[in-house]
Amino acid sequence: MCDKDLLLGYLYDELTPTDRQAFDRHLTACAACRDEVVGLRGTRTDLMSWAPPEPDLGFEIVRSAKTVEVPARWWRRSPVWGLAAAAMITLAVSAAIANLEVKVGTDGVVVLTGWNRGDGGQVPAAPSASASDVQRVAAVEARLKELEGQLAARQAAVAVTASTVTGRMSDAEILRLMRQTVSDSEQRQQGELARRILQVNRDTESARRADMDRLLVAYRQLQGTNFETSQRQKALEEHFIRVGMQR
Amino acid sequence: MMSDEELVARSRGGDLDSFNQLVLRWERPIYALAYRVIGREEDARDVTQETFLRAFRALSGFKGQAKFSSWLYRITLNLCRDWIRRERRTPIAQAPEGVDLVELAGEAVGTVSIDELVSRKELGRAVAKAMALLPDEQRTAIILKEYHGLTFQEIADLLDCPLSTVKTRLYQGLTVLRRHLEEADVARAEQARARGTGTLGSAVGSTN
Secondary structure: OOOHHHHHHHHOOOOOHHHHHHHHHHHHHOHHHHHHHHHHHHHHHHHOOOOOOOOOOOOEEEOOOOEEEOOOOHHHHOOHHHHHHHHHHHHHHHHHHHOOEEEEEOOEEEEEOHHHOOOOOOOOOOOOOOHHHHHHHHHHHHHHHHHHHHHHHHHHHHHHHHHHHHHHOOHHHHHHHHHHHHHHHHHHHHHHHHHHHHHHHHHHHHHHHHHHHHHHHHHHHHHHHHHHHHHHHHHHHHHHHHHHHHO | OOOHHHHHHHHHOOOHHHHHHHHHHHHHHHHHHHHHHHOOHHHHHHHHHHHHHHHHHOHHHOOOOOOHHHHHHHHHHHHHHHHHHHHOOOOOOOOOOOOOHHHHHHHOOOOOOHHHHHHHHHHHHHHHHHHHOOOHHHHHHHHHHHOOOOOHHHHHHHHOOOHHHHHHHHHHHHHHHHHHHHHHHHHHHHHHHHHOOOOHHHHHOOOO
């Protein structure tokens, strides 16, 4: 049985140089301890990935009330651009949900949000009606009937294809395929959303920096103006004092 | 920069600014300790706040017999122990399954890719879950050693137990963590294979 105290001291580098050398020699001869040292070092590396969430602290002891000043919540302290970014994300997510579309085709089930659609979910403008359009309406109705006929023919063809497919696949397989397709689609959607949020974050950050630069310039200008104003006031006061003294 | 001892001496002389410098210096480590022991963000903040309040009130009784940081750690751990008793529930937040890419993207800064974020977050959650399974004593010893860099002797002094006990707790805790984390690693690899996408990140692709 090997000395676990020494192993632990070796792992955390809390051995005397003599003990360390002795344990180094032991490791060359003991495969079990070598394996344990390597394994526990890996565990220690893994432990470093557990980080606490970014805290909202900023405590301060204040004398008068003998209480701790509790900082405002993040949303109260957030700058305007932060709130704007949050609002944009919320709007984007809402829009995506509102534009959700599920397509069932021969290649499976596809879930789409507005972002993935080429047409952008545009609504065509309503045509204006007039008496001269009656003839065109009749023509459209005829075309419509023709299209309905074509559609019925296609549906019949699809029914045949479907029955052929179901003949080869069990219900469980179809269900599994559908679930898989929906799951893949969800992952694609989530990835797309994540990428867009990253982009919004980066855009917001660059906008924030630009705003800060502008604010700094404006502040410096204001400081310069204040200095000039105070100099003028000072000169004016001196003038009045001089005039007063002359009188 | 003034040492903790100097700031403590000034604080004891009535200099509030010096004490607030100590607060600023130590609030994050104290919050991290409280969060890892009790696992709840808001409660960890409360414990942090209460730690500094108590330290401020008891400053006249602190004679420098231990390091200021050790004294703060002791107050924090006592408050955490009270919290666990009061709440009568297992500490450490239950990490939800899976990784929310959208949430991750919101947290992303700089040029870190989604792949890296997913990998880091998944491992972090696995560690939090594995730590939650440890007995309180083992978990506390590991937190003080791994995340606060205390020596075996400092931990023994802080927890009022023999050096050998500290070493036993650390060794047993680490061994259990190793097993859980290796199992979690295998499970994650199997899930990735079952998805048929290698990793979740590969379905998303790099953002850079």
